[in-house]
Amino acid sequence: MDIELIEIREFLAAHHPFNQLPDAELDKLPSALELSYIRRDTLIFSPDMDPHYLYIIRSGAVEVSDKHGLLLSRRGEGDTFGARSVLRGRTRFNVRAIEDTLVYKLPRFKFKQLCDHYEYFAYFYHADGAARLQDAVQQQTTSRGDHDVGLMTLQIKDFLSRKCVMSSPDISISAAAKKMTEEMASAILICDHEKLAGIVTDRDMRSRCLATEMDSKAPVSSIMTVNPYTINQEDYAYAALLLMSRRNIHHLPVMHQGKVMGVISASDLIQRQSASPIFLVGDIYKQTTIAQLAETSTRIPQVLVTLIDADATAHSIGHMISILGETITTRLLQLAEEKFGPAPVEYCWLSFGSLARLEQTAQSDQDNGLLLSNNYDPQQHGEYFEKLAQFVSDGMNACGYDYCPGNVMATNTSWRQSLSGWKHHFDNWINKPEPKALMHASIFFDMRCLYGKSELLHELQQYVLALSKANRIFLAYLAGNALHHTPPLGFFRRFVLVNDGEHNNTLDLKHSGLVPIIDLARIYALASGINAVNTQSRLELVGGLGEVSTQGAADLKHALELVSMIRLRHQARMIKAGGKPDNFLLPDELSNFERNHLKDAFEIVRTMQAAIGQRYQAGRF
Amino acid sequence: MFEHFFTIEQLRKRCLNKTRSGPLADYLSEPFASPDNKLNQIEFLALDLEATGLDFQRDEILSVGFTVVRNMSVILAESDYFLVRPKQAIPENTAIIHHIFDDASSKGLELEHALLKILKALQGRVLLAHHANIECGFLNRACQQVFGSGIMFPLVDTFTIEFKSLKRRGVTPYNQGMRLASLREDYNLPRYPAHNALSDAIATAELFLAQIAHRSGLDEMKLKDVMSRC
């Protein structure tokens, strides 16, 4: 009968370490297996459980992380996990499916049997060999306390973003130096007819040329390192780091099938390691000048790429990137208070829009305001807060959060108001709604306190929600506005592509994908008196409260995650390619599977929009 | 057509009353799994069979493969596969599909012997198949031939599960996309060579696990939520 399980046998035979087992054992192995299907995002086991199986991944992928959530490794098809847990009799890590995963489960006793019988098998799984290497790198990262996702799971090719600087062996040393300076490169690869001949680094220039007073007209080949160590682009990053530290070198040419693909430096790797949000938050607090903050904040795009590569959810990515913006703001306010002295009255620094919703991805314009206590007297305290606002706003601008073109900034007196002044603003928006004005004002309904006395905001929010909940006319206006941006889906579920001359034949993932969902969630929240501002939280809270059905809210939440994720991946691709991330996706970038899901998501948004349109007769507003 | 008004237990008893004593009656005398049981408390028998054709009135069973699903895991140790000896020669056009030729099949089991194995495996379990009409039809016909009356069993059909959920989402399922292989692809399951009864049975079992994992979750789902009727 075993012969009928031949497909499974063949699979095992093709993967390490099962391929080391004798044929007779392999023949018997399939019938000992059990099979499970694990849905994406399901926790397979967590620390301190009694392990029963060795897991062999038939298809899909899982992520192993320690109990603090630090990512240790990612395993894919043909990999195994749970081995050392079985041997120790206790699980140590969290293992979570990151794709829909089919696993073969080898029962504990059978696995132990194999380990007892076959030395190689045991060796593979014991803390030695490959495993020991893995442990070493793991140790290195954990001991630094750096919650990093990078080096264990990233491949060298993930680091190759900039163009590689190359030259032929016969150009002069000075020409090579000039080229390196122009390209801001710390190493140049010397190629002879497409074949890698050597490498010259900054250090070589210094020690082999300047220090020896060599003629700078001499050919560059005279100072190059011949036949340097190289690394393949499929190798993991930690391998490069190990090689560099072992050989005390800082640059490695990257190869792919014998061809030069680029060069990777130690600083590329280090930089990536520090491209962890937690690390960056710490760094931001250490900066003492705007210039330093600006410098630090240039690392944000890299953090984004790292997080996307680590397959974090769009929700958590938005959260982390927004926290960085919040941290920069906070630091700026601390610096401002150091400079201008403590605030004369209590205040609350507000942010609006995506930063407030915790949904920022790439850095965008700053939208902020100052909410001052009712003790605020413009005559007496006006100057202080004006200076404060100007300082923070300039600082944000320097850090890559451009000035808001609509002037929604604390520097604008309209948005630097006492509590009753803000109440008056909201009174106007809600009780005298005007479509255009509301469209501009919608970001004010997504507000969060970044720094200062959050009770002030809380009071304002309670006031706003009480008004908005009761005023259906206002909600109808919001609903009318929410229908401005419609999902790009035509008849027969075809994509409707942008055709504005600049981004032809693309999908605008922001305005036709995310904005409609954000708008809907805002209406639901305001109508139900929910004070959450994050879109996902809003959707989680409003379902079934009367404004939207449980099913509808859940559907929208999934649509949101899907569209956000597709947008993030698109942006990560652009950053890696060295460009500035945008929201315009070519449909060809999508797989069939993604395309169908995206259409489903758009369909959901369309239905929800139509429903709210019908309810509020929104076509008339 | 009134069958839908009866519970499956009532149907089993009716069926038992019509059956003369013997292996089939023994099988039917044991209660079926309750539709109110949760899925992870139920054992399934994923079964697939190959036949000389698709017409169960005329064609004959050639091979049977099955495996057990317990606690929502496929237990390969309890899987089985065997050939069945048909009375007539295997038509060439079907042999091309399932690669069972006369000389191999002549070493197969007698139909009665094969049915005994199936009944034993099915006892206390729920039949799991993809597009179960075929399996239902052939098993029923075979039991009529061998034991003089038809069989019945609780049934879960992965085809029906998918069909219903597509309908609920307002999608019109099209035939091509509802085949076992295409559905497996939708659930990120690996490609298997088709048309071996055991590998199809395993493939069906995996698809079932995937379908359930993607629906409201094990804790809430009961047998009645996924059960079909023959």
Next chain:
Amino acid sequence: MDLQTLTLLVVGATFALYIAIALWARAATTGEFYVAGKGVHPVANGMATAADWMSAASFISMAGMISFKGYDASVYLMGWTGGYVLLALLLAPYLRKFGKFTVPEFIGERYYSRTARIVAVICLIVASITYVIGQMKGVGVAFSRFLEVDFATGVLVGMAIVFVYAVIGGMKGITYTQIAQYVVLIFAYTVPAIFISLQLTGNPLPQLGLGGSMSDGVHVLEKLDLVLQDLGFSKYTEQKGGTLNIFLLTLSLMIGTAGLPHVIIRFFTVPKVKDARSSAGWALVFIAILYTTAPAVGAMAMFNLVKTVQTEEVGSATANLVYEDRPSWFSNWEKTGLLGFEDKNGDGRIQYYNDKNQEFAAKAEQLGWKGNELTKIDNDIMVLANPEIAGLPNWVIALVAAGGIAAALSTAAGLLLAISSAISHDLLKGVFVPNISEKKELMAGRIAMAGAIVLAGYLGMNPPGFAAEVVALAFGLAASSIFPALMMGIFNKRINSSGAIWGMLSGLTVTVVYIFVFKGWFFVPGTNNLPNTPDNWLLGISPEAFGAVGALVNFMVAIAVSRVTKAPPDHIQHMVEDIRVPKGASAATEH
């Protein structure tokens, strides 16, 4: 080009225009995020309101009624205009302050009761559907004439078009489409009126023409009185119904307006109270253009009709039109079944006179007339046939068709949207299935819309009266049920939920029963208990006018029930007081 093709072209062109405008408005309002703008201008909103307001009843039927009923029919003018003012001044500002844009929402909140809300929804749906019947009748007449098919087919075509239009009508930018509809409608109404006024009086302004004199120096109205009296009809300018009836009918029409959802919502589509006021003012101006033209159109159309049939002095042997020589418009309207001729005395000529008039009977006998031979003239054909009777060019006739359809469409679409929202949201989601999925909610709305159209279409084909009368019934129902609940909700804090519910129910029931007794149960012809004539009416009050009585009953029941039951909770009483005091004043001064 023949008239039919031309009409199709003109109607088609106006449709293309509406859709193009809707698409343009949609595109224009999308995407310009930081561009300052003002929303819809009050003048534009006034036009849109006027289009919403003026239904097929206003466009098609009112003048027709005036033609046949004379002076009496002017109550429609007064009632509807007055109702509009009432709504604009008395109700809309308070509802806005309350933050509710539909009546059931207001009533549900004010009377803190789901039951009250359901009752209000039902009253509204009944009134709205009745109103849609009038629109269906209107489009049916227009289509049947210009497609040259019978009336039933015309209604079916109209139903299909209204449904499609109403589904599209949910689109953004409908306001701009309605402005276009107003322009089409007002042109279609005034252009033929000007032509006819010029023909008859030499004065291009129909309003002045009506008061002026004809080429022979006799005043138009005097001349019309004479002509009609010659045929045994009563004087055009004479009051025929009882004064009480006239008063109550006017009142019903006025207060019935208050509850109609498609008009109320218009007051909220301009952002500021100030703008709402000025747009209401503009709407009144735009409505007045048509309403002041209507009496002239009615009188002149009647004059032309009689003159067509009775070409010379009564008594002259050749004075009556020979049937075989009848003009083409005559035969075309015959095809629709809305105009009928029967040669009772076999002389091959058409006699149109009042055969119910005993005094005139002797004269008719003497002339050899055996009864009125125009056995059927549907009032609704008057406006549409008017340009044809006056022999105006074909393009004017085509324009009138487009105008009539525009009037019916804008009103029907507004009502149907309100009905579908009321059923799917207020009733289904609000009461019966709170967690209904959005997909089903949408579906329910569409089904409700289709259902309302089918029902209204059916009742339009088997009508209890002509369009304006059906609409009058709708107003009566709204007047008896919703208006009192709204008024008391705003102005009397003591009214509680049971008072309101019982008030609405009794007002509606009294009115509905009274109507059914005379008009047939559920308007099915032949099921009426009493003949629908003034002698049988209670105190001479016609069913159309009974809404005001229903409203009175509503008021009395509500007040009585509220007296004997518990007062509304404090927060409701405060709320009612707050509505009438400017809200947010304290916050503003604090600032």
